[in-house]
């Protein structure tokens with residue numbers, strides 16, 4: 001696996017290739033990331049991953065400084081997965097000047113849910129992904145693979161690619177889960193062993209909410225989200241949202257929107273760790 005730290009090194013490594021398949025990450029890789037690399041491999045003539053902890057997508061009080069950086073283990077996993085090129089820019093390589101030119105996604109999609117609780121998050125994500133796309137796929141186009149675990153992020157990136165007519169196919173990877181059902185996430189590493197046991201209550205709450213929503217009459221549905229949040233609160237969580245939305249635009253469903261076109265999304269804090277998850281139904 002070739003490791004490129006600068007954009008020039010990356011472009012040189014990719015020069016012989018016509019269709020890179022790209023998996024952007026912030027490192028601290030787990031089986032979910034590695035599944036995305038395996039998914040990417042047959043989709044291009046060279047497989048590229050990136051590791052960059054993007055300061056722009058963290059609020060000042062969030063975990064940018066403490067975000068786990070596990071370089072040696074990440075490289076070993078990427079090598080074993082058959083990744084050909086790792087792009088690992090330092091901050092000065094990707095942001096040589098303060099990044100004052102930013103990508104502002106549609107507020108209707110990006111200022112709700114995660115964007116409501118983490119203002120500016122999707123500006124930071126869209127800006128770095130646009131820049132990573134320019135570095136990795138800018139001369140050829142190609143394919144990029146994003147996990148469905150970050151459901152809203154995937155939708156924002158799809159819309160960005162579509163509205164800027166970028167020659168990039170966005171492919172979605174299914175969420176990988178531990179045996180008890182907890183979605184794999186780098187932030188699971190922050191959980192104490194007691195919290196780790198409790199954490200499965202989040203996917204269970206989403207499953208229960210989806211099941212109840214699907215079997216309720218429309219007039220009963222309004223109360224279900226508040227009840228689901230209250231049940232998590234009673235277990236010691238601080239939920240931001242547990243909500244049923246349309247898959248097409250993440251807006252609340254109308255009477256015409258039926259299971260099959262819906263997704264239930266949740267974000268909740270357990271101790272100091274904020275977890276997100278979702279389930280299509």
Ligand code: PAF
Pocket residue numbers: 024025026052054057125128129150153
């Ligand atoms: O999902 C992530 O790990 C990040 O948001 C991404 C897409 C790599 C951008 O920093």
